[in-house]
Structure formats: C-alpha cells, structure tokens
Amino acid sequence: MLLTGLLGLIAGCGHQTPPAAAAPPSARSDTPDRQPGARPEERNHLLEAKWKDVVVKADKQGKDVGASVKLVGPEIRLFHAAPPPGSDEDKAAKKDGEKDNQDTAKPPTEVIDLSQELKKITPLDVDHVDILDGQVAFIDTGRAERPELWLHDLQLSVENLTTRLHLADGRPVLLTATGTLASSGKVTIFITAEPFEKGLTFSGRAAVIGLQTSDLYRFIEPATKLQAPEGTIDIFVEFDCRNGELNGGVKPVLKNVKVRPAKKNPFAVLEAWAADLAVKIFSDRVAQRNAVATVIPIKGKLTGADIQLWPAIFGVMRNAFVQGLTSGFAHLPPPDAAVSGVPPGEEQRAPASGNSSGQGRPKPPAEEPAP
Amino acid sequence: MMRWLRGALASAALAASGGCVHPHAAAPPAAVSPTKPDHQVAAETDVPVASTPQGLMHDGGEKRIQERLHAKGLLAAEDCTGEFNAHTRDALRAFQKAEGLPTTGLPSYETVQHLGLKLETVFLSTAHPADQPPRGGGSTP
Numbered sequence: 001m002l003l004t005g006l007l008g009l010i011a012g013c014g015h016q017t018p019p020a021a022a023a024p025p026s027a028r029s030d031t032p033d034r035q036p037g038a039r040p041e042e043r044n045h046l047l048e049a050k051w052k053d054v055v056v057k058a059d060k061q062g063k064d065v066g067a068s069v070k071l072v073g074p075e076i077r078l079f080h081a082a083p084p085p086g087s088d089e090d091k092a093a094k095k096d097g098e099k100d101n102q103d104t105a106k107p108p109t110e111v112i113d114l115s116q117e118l119k120k121i122t123p124l125d126v127d128h129v130d131i132l133d134g135q136v137a138f139i140d141t142g143r144a145e146r147p148e149l150w151l152h153d154l155q156l157s158v159e160n161l162t163t164r165l166h167l168a169d170g171r172p173v174l175l176t177a178t179g180t181l182a183s184s185g186k187v188t189i190f191i192t193a194e195p196f197e198k199g200l201t202f203s204g205r206a207a208v209i210g211l212q213t214s215d216l217y218r219f220i221e222p223a224t225k226l227q228a229p230e231g232t233i234d235i236f237v238e239f240d241c242r243n244g245e246l247n248g249g250v251k252p253v254l255k256n257v258k259v260r261p262a263k264k265n266p267f268a269v270l271e272a273w274a275a276d277l278a279v280k281i282f283s284d285r286v287a288q289r290n291a292v293a294t295v296i297p298i299k300g301k302l303t304g305a306d307i308q309l310w311p312a313i314f315g316v317m318r319n320a321f322v323q324g325l326t327s328g329f330a331h332l333p334p335p336d337a338a339v340s341g342v343p344p345g346e347e348q349r350a351p352a353s354g355n356s357s358g359q360g361r362p363k364p365p366a367e368e369p370a371p
Numbered sequence: 372m373m374r375w376l377r378g379a380l381a382s383a384a385l386a387a388s389g390g391c392v393h394p395h396a397a398a399p400p401a402a403v404s405p406t407k408p409d410h411q412v413a414a415e416t417d418v419p420v421a422s423t424p425q426g427l428m429h430d431g432g433e434k435r436i437q438e439r440l441h442a443k444g445l446l447a448a449e450d451c452t453g454e455f456n457a458h459t460r461d462a463l464r465a466f467q468k469a470e471g472l473p474t475t476g477l478p479s480y481e482t483v484q485h486l487g488l489k490l491e492t493v494f495l496s497t498a499h500p501a502d503q504p505p506r507g508g509g510s511t512p
Contacts, residue, residue, distance in 0.1 A: 160480065172427070174480060188475075192422075201420055
C-alpha cells in the first residue's frame, strides 16, 4: 500500500489514463501521438525499476510474521505523458478531475500497485521498507524533448506498516526521507500516519531547500522557451489531516530570482504534468489581498469510500509543491514600471526572502531543512 | 494531556481484559478487541501523529538520542541541548551510515533501536504510556 502511494506520488495523476498498449505511433496515424517522447520499449510502461541489491528479513512477532525489505541503489524511472497545458485534452481532464472531486476523492487512476511486485520478492506482509541511495527519474513522455527531473541520493525509511493494529504497538506509521532534487534541491520529508483511523489521519512536513530555478527550468523550458533564470527557491509544506479534514500551509521562498516576464505561466507545464487531480487542495489566497504573501494556507476534504491513505498523502504533497512553485513565481513583483521601477520587459528580481503576511492564518511551515 | 490520559486508560482497560502480548513489550500493549473494528480501537487509543519528530517524542527524547550520539563520539557534549539541531542531524547521518541505515538525519524507529534505546523511552505510544506527559501535540499547521 505504501509503495502504491509512493508511486502514486508521481505516477498517480488522476487526469490521465495509463498509456495505451504498445501500439506504434505509425499504427495510429489518424490520432496524434500522445507520447512523442516515449521510446518504443517505454510505450506500455508507467515505471521501470532496477536495483543493485535487495535484502529481505522476516521478523516473528507473536503469531505474526512481518518482513522488512531493503532496496539498495534502486533506479526507478516513472513515465508520464500529460496533455499540453491549455489543450482541449488538458481542459477535459481537469474538468473530469473537478467532477470527480465534487463529493468524493477518487483514487488516482495511474497508481501502480508495487506491493504486488513486492509479493514476488517475499510473500510475507511487508511492514518496513528502506531505500538506500535510490534514484527516481520523472520523465515526461508527452513531449518530444522528453524532459527529465531526477531525484538523487534518495534515502527513505517507512516503518510500522503493519496491517494489524496490535502490531503497531501504539505508534504511528513513520516515513522519513531525504534526497536531492535535480542537482541542487535538498529534499526532506517527515510523515506520520494512523492507518487504522476511520477517516484519513496523517501529519507531516516536507521541504525542498535551495532548488536552483535553472534546474527547474530545464524541465519546463522545452515547452516555454524561456531562458533559464538565476536564483533559488525553497518550498516548505506542512499538513495535518484528521479524519479527512486537511489543513496546512505552503511557503515558497524565492531568493535572488530573476525572471523574464512571460505571456504564459511557465509553470502551467509543471502543473499539467505533476498536479494530482484526484486530490483536491484549496488555497484561500485572494489575489488582491496579499500581493507578495508567501504563506499559502491549504485545506481540503479527503473523504470517500475509495480514497487510500498513501496516494492521498503524496497527492497532497505533490499539489502543495506545485502550488508553492506556481504561487511563488506568480507573486513576484509585477512587470509594471510604475510599481517595480524597472521598464517592462526587463528582468524582475524577487525579494531576497519570503514575506509572511498571513496574519491570523495557520502557522507557516518552518524554514528548517529538517522537520 | 486529556488525549494521553484517554489513551492510557484505554490501554490499561484493554490490557486488563487480556490483551495479546507483543515480544518487545514490557507491559501489555493496547490490544485489539475481537469485537471492535480497528478504527474504533484506534480512536480509543488515539495513536499520535505529528508533523515533527519532536511532536512524536516524550519530553527528553531528543536528549536521550543526543546522549547516545555523544557517547559514540559523534556529537559534542555542548550540542546535547535537547534541541534537534543541525549538529544532531549530522551526527545521526553519520551514525545511520555506519549502521547501514537510510541516512536521513531523522530519528526513525530503527535508528533509535540501533542506538540502544527502547522505543517507548523516546517515542509516544499508547501501548507504553510513560511517566511524562507528551508535549502538547506537535501537529501545528
């Protein structure tokens, strides 16, 4: 279930059906190729994974036997073809996603149940997963340029994944992880969850520190044709969900960022690719109220018979990060000479740090790399 | 405090009614009544979830970890402040690397066990209510 969710983090977009079975583009010449960036062998793949070593240990706990799995040096590649932002297909997918979220949140349609794959490694119930020195690549096959975003040096531990309450020993599931996004962004994640509650109950923090915007723009640039800007961005996310009631906040902090004004939102590409429409979070930002506010409260309702814990958690994180990115850049000083003192068309420089102006709002996420 | 008391009382009541025995447990853990669904028992025992390691720990949990790291020569004495700072995270990373654990710099259950600490002396648990009350919550968004 955890790995289902872990992969749901990237692969579980609710707006996209799984790639069609390996039909070569030439065989479907009447319809546009949805995966121009996919190599032939990748056309029917959502994921490829290989690892250097796997260690399985069984632990007898009374009458039950639990297993821990340690993956050493895994390389996981996740493929996803999002429709181009603003296209009819994209709009239809978003509409469907919103419709799905009116009453109940449906689980992502692309979630890969790797727990079934783990069953091939061990038939035992896995209650502990470690990843050492992992790499995860997010590959957008929806574009011919097939941009890739890498998470390097992934260190991850998930504990207490038992499916029986008495084995949990009164402690929650605990996920801790660190890694490096692209070449610069230090990622830290801390999540606790109580899978036995009737409604979704989890709490956590995640942060990306020092992500160079040029790294990010390498991912979105092929579509936007923007020149890579200078500067870094930090994003802090904190969330707390009790029985399906989600509250939290996102805080993007831009440092020395220079961007060139663009007609289109460059992050629409990222949003289209990464946002999980199966999990809806809302921002209560009012456009005119806080022009440069960097604390974005998030809230939502994660209820419904089908909703699963880990896909929901990672859906929340995905969407919060995407919202942090888009909001952070959207609230740079506007390209208006009267306001910024810089002629339109010239570069805009962001404030050196975030400006929290959220009076009376939830406590902003801490600016600490580790929770 | 009320949450903790409620959990402790629920644990005690369930243990008294003949709870199952966990191999790591010094005292009977919160048991699962065969007549109650898991979510109902979970609501009664109120397993803590928190957005920070500190929110998941007893008062003094960080200090215990730091003292072990100091004893292993990984953390200076003056850094054993009880605050989970950058030095502590670096020391934890070094320890985790030496032990073949994921080097997150965060206190996982396994890391704490490898440090020779009992989980119940560091982490909040409804199965092992400690003498000290938990610090208020820890989930702060």
